[in-house]
Amino acid sequence: xxxxVESGGGSVQAGGxxxxxxxxxxxxxxxxxxxxxxxxxxxxxxxxxxxxxTNSTDYRNSVKGRFxxxxxxxxxxxxxxxxxxxxxxxxxxxxxxxxxxxxxxGQGTQVTVSS
Numbered sequence: 001x002x003x004x005v006e007s008g009g010g011s012v013q014a015g016g017x018x019x020x021x022x023x024x025x026x027x028x029x030x031x032x033x034x035x036x037x038x039x040x041x042x043x044x045x046x047x048x049x050x051x052x053x054t055n056s057t058d059y060r061n062s063v064k065g066r067f068x069x070x071x072x073x074x075x076x077x078x079x080x081x082x083x084x085x086x087x088x089x090x091x092x093x094x095x096x097x098x099x100x101x102x103x104x105x106g107q108g109t110q111v112t113v114s115s
Contacts, residue, residue, distance in 0.1 A: 002026040009109030020080040022095030030075035033098040038091035
């Protein structure tokens with residue numbers, strides 16, 4: 001069983017920054033791919049980005065240059081640094097972890113960006 005717990009969400013004005021964290025526990029491996037998804041009210045969940053065990057990253061186009069995903073050396077925690085936030089970034093952000101072929105998501109943390 002894998003448990004993912006996010007923290008760091010909140011409300012911020014446009015142009016501001018937030019840093020999300022996601023701590024993993026349970027049967028996890030340092031080689032797992034980790035990342036973030038988000039879901040706004042009335043919309044489908046969408047991919048934000050991922051980071052591999054070798055620290056390779058990938059992002060959706062709309063957040064490139066503004067968001068940065070990182071992980072701790074042990075591979076237990078993944079971070080999402082969000083800069084230059086826009087109102088359209090408002091959503092519930094959930095961390096993601098691929099353990100073998102099984103994906104896991106956290107419960108999510110709310111991010112609200114006001115104009």
